[in-house]
Amino acid sequence: MRIAILGGTQFIGRAITSRLAEESHELLVVHRGEHEPPDLPDVRHAHVDRHDGPALREAVAGFQAEAAVDVSGMNARAAEAALDAFGPEVKLVAISSGDVYRAYDALHAGWTSDALPLTEDSPLRERRFVDGPECENLEMEERYLPRGATVLRLGAVYGEHDYQRRFEFVLRRVRAGRKRIPVGSGQFLFSRVYVGDVAAAVSLALAGDHRGEAFNVVERATAPYRLFAEQILAAADAPDVELVRVSDERLPADLELTGVLSQHLLMDPGKARTVLGWEPVDPAAGLLESVRWHLANPPADASDDFTADDAALE
Secondary structure, three states, X not given: OEEXXXXXXXXXXXXXXXXXXXXXXXXXXXXXXXXXXXXXXXXEEEEOOOOOHHXXXXXXXXXXXXEEEEOOOOOHHHHHHHHHHOOOOOEEEEXXXXXXXXXXXXXXHOOOXXXXXXXXXXXXXXXXXXXXXXXXXXXXXXXXXXXXXXXXXXXXXXXXXXXXXXXXXXXXXXXXXXXXXXXXXXXXXXXXXXHHHHHHHHHHHHHOOOOOOEEXXXXXXXXXXXXXXXXHHHHOOOOOOEEEEOOHXXXXXXXXXXXXXXXXXXXXXXXXXXXXXXXXXXXXXXXXHXXXXXXXXXXXXXXXXXXXXXXXXX
């Protein structure tokens, strides 16, 4: 299949590009050219700002795509530019997030809104993000779903090349040799998914015909945050590190997700499993590979300030 990938060089897009290349699809990766790792598969590239509708249309015109995967269409402008570039005959898959659900808004506003788990029919947010137009998946979905796209709503994605560094709340302390880490109750549930399993879901969505449908793509089982921290420590081979329960008001800022929160973000992947036929391969193996990569590739700006930890542990 001839597939155009919008944003196929970083983290999620990188995993999707690698997966589809392994499956022998003919790919065109569309991106600005700012991030082009040398170990990407040998595929065609088009360097263009995907928000520039005419430029994007010109860049993909000669490729004659049969399908398009939009990894970076996180707002109305981006979605509209892509939809203008691809004709109605092109199969569309768009990457979205669980942040479209009302529960996400409730979590950040400090109230409880929804029963769990969240299904594709759970209420969506009514309030739009007010911190600018850069990322608003609701806008993207509102453009893509009526055009017959398959939308994949992801949980917290982890894995190699994760620029959000979702394990850093534990691993920066492991690297520094800290033996005690302050944590709260650790009961928060936040559905997760390994980046390689996201790529597998994209492959299945492209292979089927699920026009105008959304799917939650998350693991079946979700460890509460304290257990998640313990799993990271085990994968990092740090059995002598102790998680010490402290009051929420004493938690360092980067450990606040281990405290008491108003609304869980537990998503149900049942539809993806039954309709797409999707299953995570081995979450434990994905976690181990992720931790190994993160330990071998620490962020350049990692903080070595543990003043807040020391204060919390007094």
